[in-house]
Amino acid sequence: MGLHVEHEIHHRRFGRNLGVGLLLVGFVILVMALTVVKVTRGMAPHAMDAPGGLGSTQPIEADPNAKVTP
Amino acid sequence: MTDLRSIDIPTPAEPSFGDFVQLLKPRVMSLVVFTALVGLLVAPVQLHPVEAFAAILFIALGAGASGALNMWWDADIDAKMRRTMNRPVPSGRIQGGEALGLGAALSGISVVMLWLATNAVAAALLAFTIFFYAVVYTMWLKRLTPQNIVIGGAAGAFPPMVGWVAATGSVSVEACLMFMLIFMWTPPHFWALALFMKEDYHTAGVPMLTVTHGRKSTRLHILVYTVMLVPFALWLGFTSIGGPIYLAVAVLLNAEFLRGAYRIWRREEAVAEADKYKVEKAFFRFSLIYLFAHFAALLADAALRAGGVSFGLWW
CATH class of the missing domain: 1.10.357.140 (UbiA prenyltransferase)
Structure with missing residues (x-):
């Protein structure tokens, strides 16, 4: 008797693993889709993107009242 | 070896x-x-x-x-x-x-x-x-x-x-009324089921109303909760999510639901047992249609509104 005989348990286990795998793939796709929607609609502005923040592309206005020390 | x-x-x-x-x-x-x-x-x-x-x-x-x-x-x-x-x-x-x-x-x-x-x-x-x-x-x-x-x-x-x-x-009044619709609908729905599904709740240690207060009291509870459900179901029709479809559906279904609850309350246990809980089973089946139809009607009115149909009156 060979050691590689498929038992009914193996089929059930395979079905379960396949189900979990497909769910995980679906979850990843959903998170990606949500991310795309949130970013393209500007729903989640990051603090760093605010003017003056590290991620900002806007130049920081110079303060005319600021004292310049030599 | x-x-x-x-x-x-x-x-x-x-x-x-x-x-x-x-x-x-x-x-x-x-x-x-x-x-x-x-x-x-x-x-x-x-x-x-x-x-x-x-x-x-x-x-x-x-x-x-x-x-x-x-x-x-x-x-x-x-x-x-x-x-x-x-x-x-x-x-x-x-x-x-x-x-x-x-x-x-x-x-x-x-x-x-x-x-x-x-x-x-x-x-x-x-x-x-x-x-x-x-x-x-x-x-x-x-x-x-x-x-x-x-x-x-x-x-x-x-x-x-x-x-x-x-x-x-x-949260708004509409959300609260949708909550109340299901909340008040649940007891008559499940107690009707409990009347004809004679489960061994006593052995399981679950105090079901049919066991603790008797079947006559359960029938009265069904009627009381149905009476209390009606105003919430109708009130929802006069809010911003209500409309003529919902109101028409709510009036008809609540009248029928009340009639069913009244019939359950009036019935003697022996009569119910003799006809194998015909009225109770019909009431239970109708309760499923009742809830589904109320929410489907809300959706229908929303679809009309989205299509640009104006209802006037309260809406």
Whole structure:
């Protein structure tokens, strides 16, 4: 008797693993889709993107009242 | 030297994927999906379809999580009743710890993901719903009071409110009335079932109204809760999500529901037993149509509004 005989348990286990795998793939796709929607609609502005923040592309206005020390 | 053939290894319980799905109570989930979807679609703020899909998915997952926690805690009761003895935990296909683990993990995932997909208020409401069903109802009050059906009904009433809050970010009178519609509908629905499904709640240790207060009292309770349900069902028709379709459906269905509850109240137990609970069974079936039709009518009015139809009057 060979050691590689498929038992009914193996089929059930395979079905379960396949189900979990497909769910995980679906979850990843959903998170990606949500991310795309949130970013393209500007729903989640990051603090760093605010003017003056590290991620900002806007130049920081110079303060005319600021004292310049030599 | 070892002879493997002589060792008789017992086959371990190997749950299938379907067993885990069963743990999430898919029939309850389908009602949750429908009512939450209506709550979300009739709201004045429209979500992006991806956000709406994610919201419904995670609300359903939250409901499934509380179902798994319920099956973990109630395995001892489930094993004693014919209707529930084949559930995955009492039948031994899934270990209690696995059900607990799945329920806890899915609770966390559903709440966090609903927060990320929509807003914190909806996520907090979903977390409260799971807590209410799993802890307040299942662990605390189900085995303590014959009003357990009323309390459990609150957990089932939250989904349309969560759907509404997912879209709008806040609770309003419309969301509260959708909650009240399901909350007040649940007791007559389940007590009618309890009248003709003579389960051994007494052996299982669950104080059902039919056992603790008798069947005559249960009939009166059905009538009283139906009378209290009617104003909430009609009031919803005069809010911003109501409309002529909803109001027409609500008037007709509530009149019929009241008639059914009155007939149940008037019936003698011997007569009911003689005709095999014909009226009670008809009332139970009608209660399913009642709830579905109310929410479908809300959706129909919302579709008309979206199509630019103006109703005038209150709406």
